Amino acid sequence: MKVLVADDSGIMRKIIIRSLNAVGVTDIVEAANGQEAIDAYKANPVDLILTDWNMPEKSGLDVVVEIRATGSQVPIIMVTTEAQKGQVIAAIQAGVNDYLTKPFESDDLRAKLDKFVSV
Amino acid sequence: MTDNSFLATLDVSEKRQKLIKPFANCTKDVFSMMLNWETELIGIFSQEAFMSRYDCSGLIGVSGALRGSIVVSVDQDVAFAAAEAFLGARPDTINAEVIDMVGELTNMIAGGGKDRIGIPGILLGLPTVISGKGHTVTFDHGAHVEILQFSSPHGPLTVEIGVRGL
Secondary structure (H helix, E strand, O other): OEEEEEOOOHHHHHHHHHHHHHOOOOEEEEEOOHHHHHHHHHHOOOOEEEEOOOOOOOOHHHHHHHHHHOOOOOOEEEEEOOOOHHHHHHHHHHOOOEEEEOOOOHHHHHHHHHHHOOO | OOOOHHHHOOOOOHHHHHHHHHHHHHHHHHHHHHHOOOOEEEEEEOHHHOOOOOOEEEEEEEEEOOEEEEEEEEOHHHHHHHHHHHHOOOOOOOOHHHHHHHHHHHHHHHHHHHHHHOOOOEEEOOOEEEEOOOOOOOOOOOOEEEEEEEEEOOEEEEEEEEEEOO
């Protein structure tokens, strides 16, 4: 299973990758902004995407919209500080499959991964 | 929802509470959930009364329904201990990873506090981090400023909100 992790914070990518490793996922692609994430996905589709919302170049919402526009149904988990109801609804309408609000405990992230990870 | 004794006994105006409580509670949650640290709100200051900043400060611009900045300033030991908790190795300088971590802590505190204020249409920018002994941050003249002083197991930190439009 290959997973794309998009976040402009290297620390946050490491935290997420640590949890992915813990559930057996080691084939991971990293992106430091929305455009990198879109380019990485188009170059080499993955089985799961975890993306931040607020990133330089293009946002996580842009990532979701552009990837869904390709017809892809890849599961996407938004991992973000944005927690207002309107934003959660906007993300779901754009095609996000699940939503995790920062800050989170490692068990919260593990529970989300367990829904989508199969190794 | 978190609480602490200082906050529970705080006697300030409703307007000030509107800023203080969301950011006080969110700061405690961020450190508790991400680092398993207990932080305690130990003081609230006005800009005039509290001008010094710690070694590393994350800043986020606020626009939309409120306009100004949110600053999270941490002592060097706090930054190093947090980086060690996240990365497994303690840095000995304020390097790129420490700066990234302070930016992300700022992002989580600002984002969570913003959502808890309950005012729709507040927008946040991306964090910028500055470091160096004795640096200062000056808020927009006329902004409503609240400086929240916290203790943590590894040293002091402040969360500072300076906004117009409240």
